[in-house]
Structure formats: C-alpha cells, structure tokens
Amino acid sequence: MPEEAINLQQVSRSLLLVNILVAAVYFSWWLAPGKIGNPYLFGLLFAGEVYHLLMALSFWYTVWPQKKRHPDFVTASSFYPTVDVFIPVAGEPLEIVAQTALAAKNLDYPHHQVFILNDGYVAKKENWQEIETMAQEMHIRCFTRKIAHGAKAGNINDALQQTDGELVAIFDADMAPKKSFLKRTVPYFKNPQVGFVQTPQFYRNAADSNVAGGAWEQQEFFFGPVMEGKDSVNAAFICGTNVTIRRKALLEVGGMQEENIAEDFLTSLLIHAKGWQSYYLTDVLSAGLGPEDLLSYYKQQIRWAHGNLGVLIYNNPLFKKGLLLPQKIQYLASSLFYLNGLIVLADMIMPLAFLFTGIQPVVSSTTNFAVFFVPFMFLNLYTLSVASRGSLTFRAISFTHSSWFLQLSALKSALFREAKAFTVTPKTAQRGNFLFLAYPHLFYIFLSAAAAAVGIMREGIDPSVATNVAWEIFNIITFVPFINAAMKGENRV
C-alpha cells in the first residue's frame, strides 16, 4: 500500500497500439459472416463484446501517454488564499471524527478554518450532541443542521452559505489529512482557471479487513492509472473527499448537486462544463477507512452506481455543452462502467442457455473463437497489470465482477427515478452475516450445477458441454472472493 503516492507506471504507446491491433483482429472474428446461431443470444453476446471493446478503448485512451499538464510552481509558493475546511459528519464514531478534526486543525497552512458540518441530528444519530461538545472543546466551529435537504451535498451547500473562504477543502469524517495537504493542493489555485484539486482516498484499514482490502484494491486502480489518465485531459473528477475546491467554481454551478446521489461526480462535470480546470495529485495526502463488511461495501457501491447511471441517463456527458470531447469521453466511460452488471448477466446466461436447452448463440468451433479471444484477453490483462504496476488483484476483479446484481439494482432505480437515500459508509464493521448479499451468486452456482447435469445427460461429455461448463466455472471462480467476504461477516483479517 502506498505511503506517499499511488503506484503508477506509464504504458508504452507501442503496447497500446498492439492492443488496438489485436482487438481489431478479435472483432474481425465477430464481424465475419456465418456465425449467428440463435439471433437473440448472439445479439446479446455481441452487444456485450461491443461494450467490452468500448471500455477497453476508453481505458487505452485513458492511459495513453500524454504531455505533462501540471505546472511547475506547485511545490514552492507563497500563495495563501483563505481556506475553509469542511468535515461533513452524520453519526460517525466520535473518536474517528476527533482524529480527523485534529488533523485538519493541524494542517500546515496559515489561513485555514475548520468546520464540522454535523448532520447527526437530521440523520437521527445518537451522537450528534457529543459531536457538538467535542467541537467546542477543540475550538472548532460546528454547524448542526436542523432542517434536512440534499444529504451530504445539502450539508456542504448550507455550510457554504455560512462561510466565506476563497477555497473549500472537504474531508469525510474518517479521512484525516496529512499536515501538508493544503500546501500541496492550494498552489494550483494560483491559476485563476483552476476549479478543484483532487487527491486519492487511501484506506488505512485495508490490511485489517478482507472487504476493506478488496475495496482498496479497486480504489488503488481507480486512483492510479484511471484518475491519472483523466487528469491528463482535464477530466479528473471530485471524489467527495480529500479535495480542495474554489468556492467561486462551486457556486457558479449552484453548489454541490443535491439531485444526484453521486453529487461529486455531477458537480465535477458541471464545473468542467463551465470551463474550469482541475488537477489530480497521486500523492496520498489523507488516509481514511474503507468499508469493513460486505453490507457497507454494498451500500457504498450501489450509491456510486446509482449516481453514475443517473448522470448517464439524465445528464449524459455526450450532450453536455461546454465539455471538450476528451472530457465527454472520460465522463461517459466512468458512467458506462456501471452498466457492467448487464454484461456480466448476459455472459452468465449464455452457458446456462446452452446447457439447459442446447441453443447456441454462435455457430463456430470453440477453439477457433479462442484463438482470437485469448490473445485479446491476454493483452488486456497484461496492460492492466502494467498500468497498475502489478498492484491489481484478483479480489478487486472479483468484487467488480460480482457487483453485477447491485449494478442491475442501481440501473433499475436510476431508470425509474427511485429515490435512494444517501447512506454514509459505516466507519466500523457492521456485525452479522451478510450471506444474503451473495444469494444471487449462490443461486447461479445452483443453476450452473443443474445446467451442467442437464447438458451432460442430453449430450454426454462432449466439447460443447465442456466449454460451457468451463464458462460456468469461470464465473463461479470470479464470485468466490465475494461470496467468501459475504460469509465471513465482519471480515477481520
């Protein structure tokens, strides 16, 4: 785990070009005539492959080596605008909030003021008064809201009205900043066009918990090559915490966007659409707590999925005026990521369909397909490994792959505009057994076993049956770390 900065490694252009070439060869297989079996299943599978290709292309575009954007003056500066440090709180344990507040107070910066934005009262949390007392003892101003609106975004917007610092730094209640946070981020604002500067979210409990570990491994990849790549085309976005924002930019877009559950993502999009610039630093300047149990993880992920899909459907970046094409591509790629659940479901259905009914989406020799597919996958995974400097883990992949059910649930909610309450990711492990979160996966295992039995009884152990059973096994293996996390409750390592 990084202590100073996220691991990064530049991917060479030649490797990316080979990827594109191999992807083209792979798709030539799909486009060659005479392969359509069942047209509906073929269409579903083909759509999934087009999605994979789009995501792969957007990733290669993201990590394509670019010219350095960051200015040189950021390390030495005598530029000290006033900064309001916001710590939104909604029932997190007192000692965790106190730790963050103390770290914020001790920031090495001459003109900053710390505010605790206490939503404990409106969120009906028992410790809201203790937070007030603690703030008083620490000589920190505390805004306790009595009228609820807009969850975390509303909390920040209300605080904006009661403060006047030129810049605003936001830290979640558990994200204790390092002393140097403001000295590293503020100098960027010397450029009047800079709207915000984002830094990574590091989970200091990643080594203590299976779920936090998996969540961090996903985050490490996102805050590594993905955000670095987005930054290179001025499209890094606000991630809710560990960020410094220019008040003027924030007010220009109407504050944090309260209508979207992923308020930070939409707010960033609007700030960029207004022509502001942003920067992303890979330096780890604060450390917090990741979800320690699968239920907390689930709630966090479903909020992100719902918010991002909401942006895709109702604020589609492609049609947003003011965004440049590279920014549109990056925002679109981030939103599209959460459609992955649909594709995983389609890929899960294919072997079941064949084994239960004998219907095949594709009429071709399975090894003929493999000759085109395996090199494509090989290069994809190799490139991911290179880009993440080998830090990508199977657990991270498993958590992403296994999130298909929550992503589908989020898609349904986003499509039908179902209200999803903003839930703060718990900062302590929730007790209990969360196996129910893996029921869809366990049901799939049961279905797979039944399908394999039906397939073998109908056709014997022949190559078609073997390949489809192998795909079932593939899916099941990718679910194992997720199911394991669900079975272990708190998941302390």
Next chain:
Amino acid sequence: MVLLIMASVLFSAFSLYTQSVRLDESQSIWVATKSAGDIFYLMSQDVHPPLYNLLLHFWVQVFGTDIVFARTLSLAFFLLTLPFIFVLAKEAAGYSVAYLTTVLFALSPFALWYSSETRMYMLFTLATTWSNIYFLRVFRSRGGQGKVGYLLATTLGLYTHYFFLLVVFVQTVYIFFKCLAQKRFILLFLALLTPPFLIFLPWAIYFLSHGLAASSQPVLARPSAYNLFQTFSDFLFGFQNRTIEGVLVSLWPLLVIFLFFTFTRGGKIAGRDIDYFFLITFAPIILVFMASFIRPVYLSRYLIFVLPTLFFLIAWSLSGFSGRMARFLIVGLLVIMVGLLLYQDFTSSTPAEENYRGVANYLSQNATPGDIIAVSAPFTVYPLEYAYTGHARIDTIPNWDRYVQGPIPPFTLAGLTDQLNSYKTEYARLFLVLSYDQGYESRIRNYLDTHYQMLKEKKFANGIDLRVYRLRYDIPESF
C-alpha cells in the same frame, strides 16, 4: 521433491520397458548403428541436425541397440534437465517457484513420454534450458556473466534441432526491444552469437548441399485452431485419446481464469524478466503456427523446448496466491497430471503409441519364408524391421532402396501392379502393413481388394492396419 522425481523416473522406466518401438525411434537406432561419416551423410538428408544421433551412436556402442537401453539416453538428458530447470526458475523467482516448476516438469506426461523415446527432444529441452539460464545471466549483467555458457548452449542447441533457431531469434528480438538504447550491449550480444553460428556453418552448408532434406520431410497437415490448444493439452496432460483430449481442449476458458490469476497477483512474489518467459514460451508456438500456413511444420513435439518455461509461468502464477488457495490449485493440477500420466502409460488408446512390436510379433508367428511382407508408407520399414524376428522377406510399397541416395520413389499404380506380379511368382501370401498414410494408402487397399482375395484383416494401435492377401491359388488357403 526427491520422492516425486523418483516417481517420475519410475513412470519413465515403465515406458522404457512396455512401449513398442516407434517409427522415429527405429530410424534413430538404424542411423546410430552406422559409422560417424555415414551418420553425417544420413542426417544431412533428414530434417534434424546430427548431434543426437552421434551421441546415440556412442551410447549404443556401449549399451547395445536394445530399445530399452537406447531409450535410457533420453532419460539421462531428462534427469540432467531437472537441476537446470530449478536453477532457471530460482534465479527468476526464488526457491518456492523453482521447486514447483521442477516438480511440474518431472511429472509432466509429455516430458516423461519423450524421456523414454530414442529421439533428440530431451536433449533439445536441455539445450534450451541451458540457453535460457545463460541468456538471462548475460542479459541481467549486460554481458558481465554467462557468456561462455551461452555460447556453448547455443552451439549445442543449433546442432540438436533446427527449431533452436527460434530460441535464438526470440532472444535477439528480446535484446533489441529491451536494450534499444544500449547499442554496445546489442553489439556484444550479436558478437556472442557469432561463434556458435560459425561452428554451425559447415553443417548448414553440408545440409544445403544435400537438398535441405527435401525427400524426407514429413507430410504434415496445416494446423487448425484446435491443434494450437491441443499442443497445450499435450504439454500439460500428455497424449490422450480423442475423447479426453477433446474435453481437455474444450476447457480452454479455464485458461482465461489462469490469465486473470497471473496478471492480478497484487505484486506478490515478483519475478525477474517474466516478460522473457512469456515471450520464449509463446512466441515460438505462434511463429510456428503461422509459418505452417505457408509450409506445415507444426508438431507439438518440435515445440517441447518451451515446456520448462511454460511450467515456470504456471508455477509463478500459482505461487502468487494465498496459502490455502495455492495449495488447492497446485495439488489439483498435480493430481490431474499424474492421473492422466498413468492413463497415458497404461491405456492402449494413447494416440502417440505405435504398436509395431505387436505387428512384428504377429508376423513372426504367422508369416513364413514362403510369404512376403510389404509395408507402406515405405519408411515404416524401420520399426517393423527392428522388432521383427521371423524369416519372411520385408519389402516396401512403393519399392524403396534405403541405401541409395535420393527420395522415396513416388507411388504409381503401374509400379504396384509390377511389384505384385513379381511377388506372385515367388510367394503364397502378402502380409500388407499399412500406416502413416502418405496419400496413396486407399489406392493400394482398393487395388488389392479388387484383384486379390483378402484372407484376414487385423488392426493394431494406433492406425496400423494389417491385411493378408492370397497371391497364388495353386497352394491351399491357410487362414
């Protein structure tokens, strides 16, 4: 590990004794019994360089031409390869990966098959493993270490198998890509390659002057995508019958899971120069596969030299997992490999098995000096002749004199008719042994079926067909 290696030697020894002599083996022994000069001459018309046959020549001088003893030379190369595989893996990824790589290789049904075959494949594997060790030492030290070893290994490899050129090619490409800015080192590497190629040059000229083995090149089919995956199935699980092999090949999606495991290790157990291991394992296979669309040269045994690095990659990948998961995967893989190794050794349906010994025994019991034995394809005369202890004359269709320079004569119906007419004057029955179809087997069979009475047909593993025909009617039918 020692126990596992002893077990692998036992498996190999079992094959030494029980397997019938195969076509290629009989050819090797036949060549090895000639003088050194003849060996050079005969190998200049063959598709392999002469080193192995020269070594076998001295080996049979000491131990005799019995197939069991002739095979022990390959077993010696196999055993010699094991410590070098360990060193190669240890220098790249430490002891645990080295142990696992060595065990995987020691229990590999494919490696064990060729550890008990009188052919050059184990020597080829040994030479490539040496070459990999010294190449990486040269590369890592930028020419400071390993030069002499690399020079010797390259020379050995070039004289063992022509596919060793692929090893040198991949190594050169790797150096060019990795050391693009280090021109001095590139020059040094090219200088290192010069002596082995100079030593190889006389043989290359001699080989060229004899027509590049144009007359003895095997007739191979153009490989399909299936063959590509079949190669990996062979490498991991040995030669299995079509049903088992079909299922194993069809499980290729599990290979994708393996790729996931390999590339999502979270930085655990770093390896040195892993990209080289990928390149030296997969690039030759892909190159040969692609080249085979121009001229078919794709045979999994020609690619045996990638086996140690393939097993290294598997071991390296598996070692990246947590203890319980790694143990489960390793034990699972070993159990499947050993299970299929036993099946390969004990079943009669192993496709690479050639039961010429069975045919020869049958002929020894049933063919008399008044009968004639004819084999087609002509080159299958080697294994039959080796195993046959009877007194009937053995001929080939088409008629081929092995001691006269030049290719095997082409098949013609007129030639067959003349040959059969000549037999009719001297012999009562024709024992026809058909295997290794060269494209005219069905014409021979059809002609005989329509012109002569077939007395008996018997099939031997795998694809060896024995048919007995009555040539004359002035003597009584004996079947």
